[in-house]
Amino acid sequence: MRIAVDAMGGDNAPEAIVKGSILARDEYNVSIILSGKENEIKKLLEKNTSDFNNIEILNAEEVISNDDKPVMAIRRKKNSSLVKALNAVKDKEADAVVSAGSTGALLAGATLVIGRIKGIERPAIGSLIPNMSGGFALLIDSGANVDSKPEFLYDFAIMGDIYLKKVMNMSSPRIALANIGSEKTKGDKLTVETYNLLENTTLPLNFTGNIEAREILQGKADIIVCDGFVGNMILKTLEGTVLELMKGLKKELLSSTRTKIGAAFIKPALSNFKSKFDYSEHGGAPILGVSNTVIKAHGSSDEKALKNAIRQAKICCENNVNELIEESIMRR
Amino acid sequence: MRIAVDAMGGDNAPEAIVKGSILARDEYNVSIILSGKENEIKKLLEKNTSDFNNIEILNAEEVISNDDKPVMAIRRKKNSSLVKALNAVKDKEADAVVSAGSTGALLAGATLVIGRIKGIERPAIGSLIPNMSGGFALLIDSGANVDSKPEFLYDFAIMGDIYLKKVMNMSSPRIALANIGSEKTKGDKLTVETYNLLENTTLPLNFTGNIEAREILQGKADIIVCDGFVGNMILKTLEGTVLELMKGLKKELLSSTRTKIGAAFIKPALSNFKSKFDYSEHGGAPILGVSNTVIKAHGSSDEKALKNAIRQAKICCENNVNELIEESIMRR
Numbered sequence: 001m002r003i004a005v006d007a008m009g010g011d012n013a014p015e016a017i018v019k020g021s022i023l024a025r026d027e028y029n030v031s032i033i034l035s036g037k038e039n040e041i042k043k044l045l046e047k048n049t050s051d052f053n054n055i056e057i058l059n060a061e062e063v064i065s066n067d068d069k070p071v072m073a074i075r076r077k078k079n080s081s082l083v084k085a086l087n088a089v090k091d092k093e094a095d096a097v098v099s100a101g102s103t104g105a106l107l108a109g110a111t112l113v114i115g116r117i118k119g120i121e122r123p124a125i126g127s128l129i130p131n132m133s134g135g136f137a138l139l140i141d142s143g144a145n146v147d148s149k150p151e152f153l154y155d156f157a158i159m160g161d162i163y164l165k166k167v168m169n170m171s172s173p174r175i176a177l178a179n180i181g182s183e184k185t186k187g188d189k190l191t192v193e194t195y196n197l198l199e200n201t202t203l204p205l206n207f208t209g210n211i212e213a214r215e216i217l218q219g220k221a222d223i224i225v226c227d228g229f230v231g232n233m234i235l236k237t238l239e240g241t242v243l244e245l246m247k248g249l250k251k252e253l254l255s256s257t258r259t260k261i262g263a264a265f266i267k268p269a270l271s272n273f274k275s276k277f278d279y280s281e282h283g284g285a286p287i288l289g290v291s292n293t294v295i296k297a298h299g300s301s302d303e304k305a306l307k308n309a310i311r312q313a314k315i316c317c318e319n320n321v322n323e324l325i326e327e328s329i330m331r332r
Numbered sequence: 333m334r335i336a337v338d339a340m341g342g343d344n345a346p347e348a349i350v351k352g353s354i355l356a357r358d359e360y361n362v363s364i365i366l367s368g369k370e371n372e373i374k375k376l377l378e379k380n381t382s383d384f385n386n387i388e389i390l391n392a393e394e395v396i397s398n399d400d401k402p403v404m405a406i407r408r409k410k411n412s413s414l415v416k417a418l419n420a421v422k423d424k425e426a427d428a429v430v431s432a433g434s435t436g437a438l439l440a441g442a443t444l445v446i447g448r449i450k451g452i453e454r455p456a457i458g459s460l461i462p463n464m465s466g467g468f469a470l471l472i473d474s475g476a477n478v479d480s481k482p483e484f485l486y487d488f489a490i491m492g493d494i495y496l497k498k499v500m501n502m503s504s505p506r507i508a509l510a511n512i513g514s515e516k517t518k519g520d521k522l523t524v525e526t527y528n529l530l531e532n533t534t535l536p537l538n539f540t541g542n543i544e545a546r547e548i549l550q551g552k553a554d555i556i557v558c559d560g561f562v563g564n565m566i567l568k569t570l571e572g573t574v575l576e577l578m579k580g581l582k583k584e585l586l587s588s589t590r591t592k593i594g595a596a597f598i599k600p601a602l603s604n605f606k607s608k609f610d611y612s613e614h615g616g617a618p619i620l621g622v623s624n625t626v627i628k629a630h631g632s633s634d635e636k637a638l639k640n641a642i643r644q645a646k647i648c649c650e651n652n653v654n655e656l657i658e659e660s661i662m663r664r
Contacts, residue, residue, distance in 0.1 A: 132580045143512060146520035180475060180564040188478035188561045213568035217576040229520045232512040233565050236545035241573040244549040248464045248608065249581075252601040262597025269584040269591040276580065 001029075003313050004094035007036030008063045008081040009101020011300045017100065018044040020306025025054050028311050033094050035060050035085035060084040066299075070104035074112050082106065086113040089292045096293035096313035098284070100301040107144050110290040117322060119329035122152045123289030124228065125296065126160055127235055130277055131219045138164055138173075139224045142231040142285065150193035153177070153225050157198055158328050159288040160223040161205055166319035167286075167312060176211035176221035178230055186210060190227060198225075203332055242277055283312035288325065293317050333361075335645050336417040336426035339368030340395045341433020343632045349432065350376040352638025357386050360643050365426050367392050367417035392416040398631075402436035406444050414438065418445040421624045428625035428645035430616070432633040439476050442622040449654055451661035454484045455621030456560065457628065458492055459567055462609055463551045470496055470505075471556045474563040474617065482525035485509070485557050489530055490660050491620040492555040493537055498651035499618075499644060508543035508553035510562055518542060522559060530557075535664055574609055615644035620657065625649050 005021050007014045014036055021032045022045070031054040034041050038059040045055065062080035064073045077083060082101055086109045088094040097114075099106050103125070111123055124141035131137065140160040145152060157175050164173040177194055179187045184195050187210070198207040211221050213234060226234070253263040263270075283305070284297035293316040297309035316322075337353050339346045346368055353364045354377070363386040366373050370391040377387065394412035396405045409415060414433055418441045420426040429446075431438050435457065443455055456473035463469065472492045477484060489507050496505040509527055511519040516527050519542070530539040543553050545566060558566070585595040595602075615637070616629035625648040629641035648654075 132576050146512070178565065180478070180561055180568075188559075191561075213565045214572035214575075216569060217572055227520075229512055229523075230562065230565055233510065233545045233562055234569050236512075237548060237566050237569040238573050240546035240549055241570050242577065243546075244464050245574065245577055248605055252605045253598060255601055259598050259601045262594045262601075265594025265597065266585060266591050269587055269594075273580060273584045 001314055001317060002031040002033060002094045003310050004033045004035055004058070004085040004088040004097045005310065006081045006085045006097070006099035006101055007034040007041050008060070009099040010297065011100075012302060013100065014040055015044055016301060016303045017306055019048055020301070020303035021055065021310065022049045023303060023307040024310035027307065028314055030054070030310065030314050032056075032310070033058050033085070033088055035088065036063075036081040037061060058084050058088060064102055064105045066102045068102065068105060070102065070108035071112070073102075073105050074109045082109055083113065086110065090114055095317045096295065098295045098297055098306070098309045098313050100284070100297035100299055100306065100309075103143065103296055106294065106296050107287055110287050110294045114290045114292050114294065117289055117291055117326045117329065119326065120155055120289040122148070122155070123287055124152075124156045124159065125285050125287055126163060127231075127285045129216065129224075129235070129238065131217045132276060133219045134276065135219050137216065137219070137221055137224050139226070139231050139235055140288070141226065141228040142235050143228045144287070145228040148190060148227040150190060150197055153190065153194040153227065154197040154201070154332070155289070155329065157205060157207070157223065157225045158203060158332060159325050160225065162321055162324045162328060163286055163288060164222055166321050166324065167315045170222060172206045173222035174206050174208045174220070175223040175225060176208050178213065178224050178226035178234065179210035180212065182210050182212065184209070194225070201332070203328060246274065283308035286312070286316065291322060293322065333646055333649055334363040334365060334426045335642050336365045336367055336390070336420040336429045337642065338414045338417045338429070338431035338433055339366040339373050340392070340413040341431040342629065344634060345432065346372055347376055348633060348635045349638055351380055352633070352635035353387065353642065354381045355635060355639040356642035359639070360646055362386070362642060362646050364388070364642070365390050365417070365420055367420065368395075368413040369393060390416050390420060396434055396437045398434045400434065400437060402434065402440035403444070405434075405437050406441045414441055415445065418442065422446055427649045428627065430627045430629055430638070430641045430645050432616075432629035432631055432638065432641075435475065435628055438626065438628050439619055442619050442626045446622045446624050446626065449621055449623055449658050449661065451658065452487055452621040454480065454487070455619055456488045456491065457617050457619055458495060459563075459617045461548065461556075461567070461570065463549045464608060465551045466608065467551050469548065469551070469553055469556050471558070471563050471567055472620070473558065473560040474567050475560045476619070477560040480522060480559040482522060482529055485522065485526040485559065486529040486533070486664070487621070487661065489537060489539070489555065489557045490535060490664060491657050492557065494653055494656045494660060495618055495620060496554055498653050498656065499647045502554060504538045505554035506538055506540045506552070507555045507557060508540050510545065510556050510558035510566065511542035512544065514542050514544065516541070526557070533664070535660060578606065615640035618644070618648065623654060625654065
């Protein structure tokens with residue numbers, strides 16, 4: 001199993017990426033191709049390991065940043081770490097790509113360089129949302145597509161289902177449609193029509209109906225299906241709320257001697273609480289619907305998160321997620 | 333000024349509604365028409381005041397619940413507290429309606445019984461979202477309309493602008509469009525076209541561009557414009573996240589003797605923190621775009637929240653919010 005890793009993508013690149021890649025190689029028995037600036041990567045490798053087996057460097061002098069326009073960046077920056085990693089997969093030198101860099105560029109690159117699975121019109125991003133009970137839900141699409149058609153959302157459900165079954169070992173993931181009410185007639189045209197498709201599917205999908213945004217953290221669904229505009233709103237509202245609440249709480253806890261004493265007592269409980277929203281445990285977000293495994297690691301990934309994203313890529317490949325998606329799409 | 337109050341709507345009706353109405357009459361010099369079951373209301377009035385001036389009862393034996401289908405309920409339950417309150421306004425016996433009952437029914441009733449402002453195709457609900465700095469933003473539309481056209485969103489911006497200027501005393505509210513990115517080309521068809529309308533308006537609107545969902549609690553905008561499906565997702569995700577986080581935090585704080593001691597120290601700081609998300613201070617959500625003032629008080633309104641919703645209705649009427657909306661709509 002060979003994983004191409006974009007060594008230059010992410011807030012903590014290249015250091016956390018190189019370290020995470022070494023950890024993954026040691027733990028999961030994979031070969032790593034580190035795409036990026038050879039000099040920098042070489043130094044980091046030498047600093048962090050004495051074993052250079054199963055790690056090679058693919059020199060790439062350019063870097064795609066979050067400020068680059070995705071499609072243009074993929075077309076013009078042929079020597080970027082991301083495009084080279086994607087080409088390694090296209091040329092069958094690697095089995096999967098992992099990047100913590102620009103989501104837009106990775107998505108554009110996955111579609112333009114690797115290409116879509118036959119029958120899939122729109123690849124989608126599946127983001128794992130942790131809930132308060134220690135579980136999570138896969139939010140698909142969390143931002144790749146806007147102005148979706150019902151057929152796209154139906155495909156998102158199919159892809160998410162296979163992903164959770166094969167990669168997260170769930171036997172029958174509960175699929176829910178993000179909506180403004182629970183009745184099947186609720187919602188906009190898109191959700192009403194998608195409801196019909198999901199309700200009448202002949203595929204073995206465990207469709208449980210609509211889910212309201214208020215219930216998302218309650219663990220009522222394993223897969224939450226929506227258009228990418230809506231998914232982005234859900235994901236970013238959630239992230240923003242958690243962040244602002246934590247900031248606000250911290251401020252209150254530092255506001256007086258009394259609260260500071262209290263804070264010292266609850267510190268372990270607080271970090272336990274915060275860890276429930278730790279995205280690094282679950283790895284990254286799969287881009288589903290492209291012909292090879294592509295994992296978007298969180299932009300702020302540390303070495304542990306990166307290691308987990310590589311593990312996730314490995315499991316995807318081992319379980320033929322993309323082949324199974326193609327089969328299901330042909331039968332839908 | 334006469335305010336018709338739906339005495340039977342809301343989780344704490346009719347008690348909190350009657351009490352809040354008495355408070356509002358005493359504090360704001362308004363006349364109250366309490367619509368609902370005469371016997372129950374009479375008993376509550378006698379229990380809570382000895383002054384029966386400027387409070388009258390409009391007997392209504394039926395109640396519309398959250399389980400009723402809105403449009404059907406308005407058409408069939410002619411003797412409901414809500415329909416009678418709306419009719420009081422229609423017949424010019426009252427100037428405004430306040431209800432803490434079913435949002436859908438109030439919205440349907442406002443449109444069917446009172447009617448739309450000339451030129452407004454879709455009335456909208458404006459919900460106030462408190463932020464961490466003690467301010468708030470008006471989220472419009474927060475759930476009345478799905479499948480909106482760009483022209484609807486433009487009108488939402490116009491209505492929100494007048495509302496904040498006249499009712500909240502803001503001189504130049506910052507209007508932002510909820511979107512998945514900051515650039516003007518980002519988003520779906522709806523947001524891209526709405527951006528154009530807002531950017532090129534000849535009305536005195538302070539349009540500041542797109543706002544991402546992650547920034548909503550940061551106080552970067554006073555008005556957040558969006559389709560009702562999207563607004564509902566934002567509002568409910570936000571409410572659900574706050575609720576689940578608070579529950580999770582409480583659980584952690586009660587998990588051991590140590591944390592319980594800490595919790596005792598930080599208790600005042602925690603309630604201060606929680607009060608930032610107290611919706612009752614700001615009153616209710618205006619339904620904008622109908623010919624008379626209609627305020628939706630929060631379903632869980634206590635007497636204070638209800639009192640504030642009545643105050644809000646009074647300010648709307650005094651400042652001719654609906655007339656100003658009609659004027660602006662004619663000039664757009």
